[in-house]
Structure formats: structure tokens, C-alpha cells
Amino acid sequence: MRSYRELVGSVFMRSSANGAALLACVFAAGLAAGAGRAAAQGAFSLTSTDLKDGAAFGKAQVYDRNDCTGRNVSPELSWRNAPAGTKSFAVTVFDIDAPGPGWWHWAVAAIPPSVTALPANASASGYLTKIGAVQARNDWGDEGYGGPCPPPGKLHRYVVTVFALNTADLRLGPGRHALMFDHEINTAALAKASLTVTYQR
Known part of the structure; x- marks a missing residue:
């Protein structure tokens, strides 16, 4: 026992x-x-009614100077499934095939966390200013969106990216160069989603 x-x-x-x-x-x-x-x-994602991943820009989004005859309208963009802790959003458009370091077409920061879409022509219509967002100076020398207008010949790829950021204050003023925006945006990025769009003259 x-x-x-x-x-x-x-x-x-x-x-x-x-x-x-x-x-x-x-x-x-x-x-x-x-x-x-x-x-x-689901994953943080970006969609657009004006742009399709892998396809060409429409005439509306093309630059309206330098022998280009587009309308220079910034595209409609929508995003979803931002990660927890997102305090603002940012958007950039960058030509990775331009000579040298590439070409900045658009950079926007301080988009409020409640905003999950930008309407077409948000850059020039005053919409971004109304919601408190700030736009950089692009490589055309203008504040806001400047569409594609590459030299004739080569196909160019443009990466359109939305970033979810961990801060609402990047301390960026309107009109500062897009490269400065890019640095601060990437420093605060929690997640990003992109579309790659093309254009050729």
C-alpha cells in the first residue's frame, strides 16, 4: 500500500x-x-479608381507643361487596414526611372488618421489644406502634385505610396522639398502600401 x-x-x-x-x-x-x-x-493596402497597378497613367494625371498636355490632376487614392497606433498618413509619388536619384512628383504629410481616402484633384482643389495636411515642393519646383512628363522614349515607373505613421507631427512646413518629407515620413512609418504606375512619351 x-x-x-x-x-x-x-x-x-x-x-x-x-x-x-x-x-x-x-x-x-x-x-x-x-x-x-x-x-x-487583412494587410494595409492601397487602391485607386484612377490608377491601376502595372498600368499607365491616364491623361488627367499627366503634367500640363513642358510639352505635356495632361490636366495635372492628382489621383483618387483609398487605403484600408491601417495598423494599430496610426496617428497620421502620408502619400508620395516618385519616378524610380528618372536620371540620377529619381524624380519627386508629390509628397503629402499630416493627413489625419480619420481620413482613409483622397479625392481626385485633392492637391489643387484645397482639400488637403482643409484637412490640415501639408504638401512638399516637387522636382518640377511646384508645391503639390506634378504629374508625369518624362523625356520621350523610355518607359518610366512611378511608385505611389501611402504610409501609416506613428506621429501626427513631423514638423514639416508646406513647400519644403519632397526629399525632406520622404526622410521624415520613413522615420515614422509603421506600414506602407504601394502601386506602381507607368508612363511613356
Whole structure:
């Protein structure tokens, strides 16, 4: 016969094993629920009614000077599934095929976290100023959006990116160069989503 001490020890060991198993099950269920919520939420993403990933810019978004005859209208952009902790958004448009370091066409910061879309022509219409956003000086030398107008011949790719940022104050003033915007935006980025659009003359 086992002693009283042996019986108590046996019961304790079974209880401990059952408790550990229960805790493991609860922990696993919690991880699965968290993963399920993340999957349901989806990744931070960017869409546009004016632009299609891999396709060419429409005439409306093309620059309206330097022998280009577009309308220079900034594109409609929409985004979803911003990460937790997002305090503002920023948008950039950059030509990665321009000679040298590339060409900045647009940079916008301080878009409020409640805003998840920019209407077409947000740059020139006054919409961005109304919501408190600030626009950089692009490489055309203008504040705001300046559409594509590359030299004739080569196809150029333009990366359109929305950033979710961990701050609402990048301390950027309107009219500062887009390169300065880019540096501050990337320093505060929690996530980003992009479309690549083309144009050729």
C-alpha cells in the first residue's frame, strides 16, 4: 500500500499536469484568436479608381507643361487596414526611372488618421489644406502634385505610396522639398502600401 504522502503527491502531480495542459490550451486558443483577427483585418493596402497597378497613367494625371498636355490632376487614392497606433498618413509619388536619384512628383504629410481616402484633384482643389495636411515642393519646383512628363522614349515607373505613421507631427512646413518629407515620413512609418504606375512619351 502507498503511504499518505505518496497518495497526496500523486494527486498533486495529476492536478499540476492537468492545469498545465489547460493553460497550454487557453494560451493556444488566444494565439489562434489573435491570428484570426489579424487575418480578418487583412494587410494595409492601397487602391485607386484612377490608377491601376502595372498600368499607365491616364491623361488627367499627366503634367500640363513642358510639352505635356495632361490636366495635372492628382489621383483618387483609398487605403484600408491601417495598423494599430496610426496617428497620421502620408502619400508620395516618385519616378524610380528618372536620371540620377529619381524624380519627386508629390509628397503629402499630416493627413489625419480619420481620413482613409483622397479625392481626385485633392492637391489643387484645397482639400488637403482643409484637412490640415501639408504638401512638399516637387522636382518640377511646384508645391503639390506634378504629374508625369518624362523625356520621350523610355518607359518610366512611378511608385505611389501611402504610409501609416506613428506621429501626427513631423514638423514639416508646406513647400519644403519632397526629399525632406520622404526622410521624415520613413522615420515614422509603421506600414506602407504601394502601386506602381507607368508612363511613356
